Amino acid sequence: MFKSFFSEFKTFAMRGNVVDLAIGVIIGAAFGKIVTSLVNDVVMPPIGKLLGNVNFKDLYVPLADTTAKSLEEAQAAGVPVIAYGQFINILIDFMLVALCVFLLVKVINRLSRKKEEEAPVPVEPTTRECPYCLSDIPKAASRCSHCTSEVTPVGQASPANG
Numbered sequence: 671m672f673k674s675f676f677s678e679f680k681t682f683a684m685r686g687n688v689v690d691l692a693i694g695v696i697i698g699a700a701f702g703k704i705v706t707s708l709v710n711d712v713v714m715p716p717i718g719k720l721l722g723n724v725n726f727k728d729l730y731v732p733l734a735d736t737t738a739k740s741l742e743e744a745q746a747a748g749v750p751v752i753a754y755g756q757f758i759n760i761l762i763d764f765m766l767v768a769l770c771v772f773l774l775v776k777v778i779n780r781l782s783r784k785k786e787e788e789a790p791v792p793v794e795p796t797t798r799e800c801p802y803c804l805s806d807i808p809k810a811a812s813r814c815s816h817c818t819s820e821v822t823p824v825g826q827a828s829p830a831n832g
Contacts, residue, residue: 702767709763729755798824 682688710727718724730741730751738744744751797806803817809824 701770702763705766705770706763709759709766713762713766714759726755726758729753729758 714726718726728741730744730753732738732744733750733752736744736747736749738747738749741751741753741755796809798809799805800807800814800817800819800821802819802821803814805814805816807814807816807821811821812823813820
């Protein structure tokens, strides 16, 4: 019983799409960390500087009376707060990830379109089927080389009967 269960599980886990999904999740998590660092360490400090030395991580609204001067102090004191500054950071983080995914899909679509455009144009066949013996004969043939029947060459009118 256990042997067949593990055998089935191994078959399931080793399917290409499951492995691809696992790799995608791992790369996505690493990419998320990079974007979070970009937002917190590169994008938000200049924006905070432009807005009067504001640290977005410290923006909050206390839901109770407090003398705390920072979000950290308020949380340490157990004061309920709405940490909207952190929400702004996460929102910008999400927008950057969405932009990167959009650009990635756009590049992939452009590359796949180029592959479709580069696909060879189908070549016009140079042979046709004899209507009597069904053998392949050249399009311009007026007689089948296999059954010797008279056939009309492609592109010409049928010979007049009579």
